[in-house]
Amino acid sequence: MMRPPSTNGIAPLLELRDVHAAYERIEVLHGVDLTLPPGAVFAVLGPNGAGKTTMLRVVAGLHRPTRGDVYMAGRRVTGAKADELARRGVCTIPEGKGVFPNLSVRENLRMATYTGAKLSDIEEAAYARFPRLKDRRTQQAGTLSGGEQQMLAMSRAMATNPALLLLDELSMGLAPLIVEQIYEVVAQVAKEGVSILVVEQFAATVLGVADVAAIMVQGRVVRTGSPAEMESELSSAYLGS
Amino acid sequence: MIESTDRVEQFKADIADMRLKDPSIAREQQLLRLGGVMLVAGLVISIAAYFGSHSAAAAAGGGMGASQGDYIVVALIGVAVSVVGAALFLRYSIAQFLRFWMARLIYEQQAQTDRLVATTSKTDGLATKS
Numbered sequence: 001m002m003r004p005p006s007t008n009g010i011a012p013l014l015e016l017r018d019v020h021a022a023y024e025r026i027e028v029l030h031g032v033d034l035t036l037p038p039g040a041v042f043a044v045l046g047p048n049g050a051g052k053t054t055m056l057r058v059v060a061g062l063h064r065p066t067r068g069d070v071y072m073a074g075r076r077v078t079g080a081k082a083d084e085l086a087r088r089g090v091c092t093i094p095e096g097k098g099v100f101p102n103l104s105v106r107e108n109l110r111m112a113t114y115t116g117a118k119l120s121d122i123e124e125a126a127y128a129r130f131p132r133l134k135d136r137r138t139q140q141a142g143t144l145s146g147g148e149q150q151m152l153a154m155s156r157a158m159a160t161n162p163a164l165l166l167l168d169e170l171s172m173g174l175a176p177l178i179v180e181q182i183y184e185v186v187a188q189v190a191k192e193g194v195s196i197l198v199v200e201q202f203a204a205t206v207l208g209v210a211d212v213a214a215i216m217v218q219g220r221v222v223r224t225g226s227p228a229e230m231e232s233e234l235s236s237a238y239l240g241s
Numbered sequence: 242m243i244e245s246t247d248r249v250e251q252f253k254a255d256i257a258d259m260r261l262k263d264p265s266i267a268r269e270q271q272l273l274r275l276g277g278v279m280l281v282a283g284l285v286i287s288i289a290a291y292f293g294s295h296s297a298a299a300a301a302g303g304g305m306g307a308s309q310g311d312y313i314v315v316a317l318i319g320v321a322v323s324v325v326g327a328a329l330f331l332r333y334s335i336a337q338f339l340r341f342w343m344a345r346l347i348y349e350q351q352a353q354t355d356r357l358v359a360t361t362s363k364t365d366g367l368a369t370k371s
Binding site (some may be wrong): 074102143 | 246247248249251252253255256257259261350351354355357358361
């Protein structure tokens with residue numbers, strides 16, 4: 001296994017050290033090591049069942065590791081509660097649709113006002129990022145297209161002023177053009193200084209915006225390197241050759 | 242890659258200020274098991290104290306001897322241990338169940354919305370064709 005990338009002496013914003021996690025007695029993470037420098041986009045790629053979502057859940061405080069530690073900004077936060085981490089700027093956009101389906105677009109955005117931000121400011125930022133949400137603002141989120149729901153989830157996440165954004169399979173079920181649009185926003189968000197850990201099953205678009213990439217197979221990070229290196233290693237890692 | 246921004250610095254400060262409990266792994270599971278053990282142990286202590294009190298009563302000629310009083314105290318402690326154990330067991334087993342239940346509710350609600358959207362789309366498609 002390759003070593004995690006050097007952060008050039010800068011304390012990583014997120015670090016996983018030998019993280020193991022299990023569902024009841026079935027272990028799904030078998031010692032994950034990962035280092036995310038501040039302001040970087042780290043893409044973790046891997047086939048279905050590799051443990052990517054579980055890894056994100058561990059980082060977000062939604063799942064306790066059975067062994068190993070999670071460090072944020074140099075401090076061990078293993079076992080910290082999800083709400084505690086969320087309050088400090090760890091934000092997750094879960095796989096599929098991270099929206100409240102029975103609420104309108106506007107009401108979904110209102111859910112982010114718990115941080116103290118004004119709804120008008122949140123709406124302004126959201127509609128500037130994704131203009132088509134403005135036309136849908138009174139529509140129920142569950143009736144939006146998959147891409148629009150992802151845009152809404154992204155807008156709500158950004159309204160909480162995150163420092164660390166955890167993205168789970170943003171591209172799932174979306175048309176390639178929409179995926180490109182969403183990843184353009186991800187790149188823009190990263191430029192604003194937000195560190196991003198994104199997991200994806202299908203790689204092409206995410207590698208275009210990532211600073212570092214890793215391949216995860218069967219609960220282990222088997223390769224870490226630049227997106228270009230990972231692109232060439234992907235097929236062999238997926239096929240196990 | 243941005244190495245440092247105000248937000249990163251603020252995040253570092255916030256994380257440093259976090260009050261973290263001892264990150265003991267599977268603490269809930271341990272407490273659940275402890276509750277179960279206490280529940281059973283309390284009952285065993287009480288039953289043992291009951292039989293002990295009989296032998297103490299026989300030794301004291303059927304009277305209420307001092308050792309029998311001791312057994313009563315032991316039995317009461319056993320009951321208390323059982324009650325605390327039952328409370329722990331219920332607390333953590335219900336927490337597990339409710340978490341599962343909530344996840345299931347969210348999943349079902351999502352599935353229902355998906356079905357509704359699919360049906361609405363189909364109906365819209367038919368209306369457009371006709």
